Amino acid sequence: MNRHIIIPAIAGDGTLYPVEKMEAHVKGLLHLAVSVFVFDGDRLLIQRRAAAKYHCGGQWANTCCSHPHWEESLEACAERRLDEELGFTLPLMRHQTVEYAASVGEGLSEHERVTLFSAQVDSKSLEIVPDPDEVDAVRWITPEDLHQEVSAAPQDFTPWFQIYLQRFPGLKFD
Structure with missing residues (x-):
């Protein structure tokens, strides 16, 4: 995995500036990110992050998360x-933007x-072919079952995923 990716950080005045991804995580700099949620009805596709990921390896998260490269659009x-x-x-629908801060170990x-x-x-009809360097497992889960699992074993889920579940209990956006 290339950890030396340049991503957009956000200055105090709201302007974007380029920063190395690991520097943003070490210093806790505010930066841009995307989170994708793929549903079949009310069931959400979740992934368990590969154990070798640089943080939160082996924990369950929403379908996909990432940081745009410098000058890459959020949609792209x-x-x-x-x-x-x-x-x-898949064709993706853009929703609101949220901000959070969390320790990821x-x-x-x-x-x-x-x-x-x-x-x-x-x-x-969806063929899922996970990259083993990124994803250990995938599964479909209802919001109700997800809340029960997070309550029973929060350590099995990424901090940001738990924040999303608190802010959007039914996983409905907008």
């Missing part, structure tokens, strides 16, 4: 990472301004 980033991580593309933190994207699909 969401589409690119869905394909890179899970091996498929190993002395790293996320301080992100995240634009949410979603898609609806018939899971029977």
Whole structure:
């Protein structure tokens, strides 16, 4: 995995400036990100991050998350990472942007301004081909079952995914 990616960080005046991704996580700099949620009806496709990921390895997260490269659009980033991580593309609907900060272990933190994207699909017709360097497992889950699992074993889920579940309990955006 290339950890030396340049991403857009956000200055105090709201302007964007380029920063190395790991520097943003070490220093807790506010930066841009995307989160994708793929649904089949009310069931959400979730992924368990590969154990070797630089943070939160082995934890469950929403369908896909990433950072746009410097000068890459949020839409292009969401589409690119869905394909890179899970091996498929879908038409994505853009939703609101949220901000959060969370420790992700190993002395790293996320301080992100995240634009949410979603898609609806018939899971029977979706071929999922996870990249093993990115994803250990995928599965479909209802919001109710997801809340029960997070309550029973929060350590199994990424901090940002838990934040999304608190802010959007039914996983409905806008």
